[in-house]
Amino acid sequence: MNNTPRIPERSAFTLIELLIVIAIIGILMSLLFPAVNSAIDAAKKAQAKNDVTQIATAVIAYETEYGKLPATNASGVDVGEPFLSALMGSNTSSLNPRQIVFIEVPNAKVGKKSGLSTNTGIFVDPWGASYQIAFDDNYDNIISSAGDNKGITASSLRKKVAVWNNVTAMSNTTDAQRKRRAVVSWE
Secondary structure, three states: OOOOOOOOOOOOHHHHHHHHHHHHHHHHHHHHHHHHHHHHHHHHHHHHHHHHHHHHHHHHHHHHOOOOOOOOOOOEEEEEOOOHHHHHHOOOOOOOOOOOOOOOOEOOEEEEOOOOOOOOOEEEEOOEEEEEEEOOOOOOOEEEEEEOOOOOEEEEEEEOEEEEOEEEEEEEOOOHHHHHOOEEOOO
16 A cells, blocks of 8 residues: 555646736736727717717707897807707797707716716717807808817808817817817718
8 A cells, every 4th residue: 555645636726827817818908998998989979970960950950940040150159058058948048939949968977978068058079078160140151160270170161050079178188189089060
């Protein structure tokens, strides 16, 4: 009979094996984060494009109903009070006496969802920048200028209304990020 002790079979991972698996998972996750961030940014841009289209459509519907634009003022006006309340059918708006709802705007969650900023009362994009609007105020079907110098700009635009997000107000972003996040209604 042999009295030598038996070496028990391994039933667990060694510390080195666990560290290697954790390192591999970390490397795979670091490769995944840029893809997730770009997908989130693309979704935010799609939401912003939808917003500018809805604002422009609401203004055209307002003009169809009342026979005039909701305001006639210079280019680059923030989409906020009293203009936004007129489009939302607010009972405090003298611009929309019939209280017709042309657009529904939810409350914004800055960095996540576009909507009405509870702090400023301005319609903001998913990154927190305001939407701006320009009108054809003399009804010649030409808007002299729209956009800003960091995003896409247009001159002599043949539209009644132009809407864009104010990318120059985006803080903590590079010029390249601002250019990628620029959204306009005329393209």
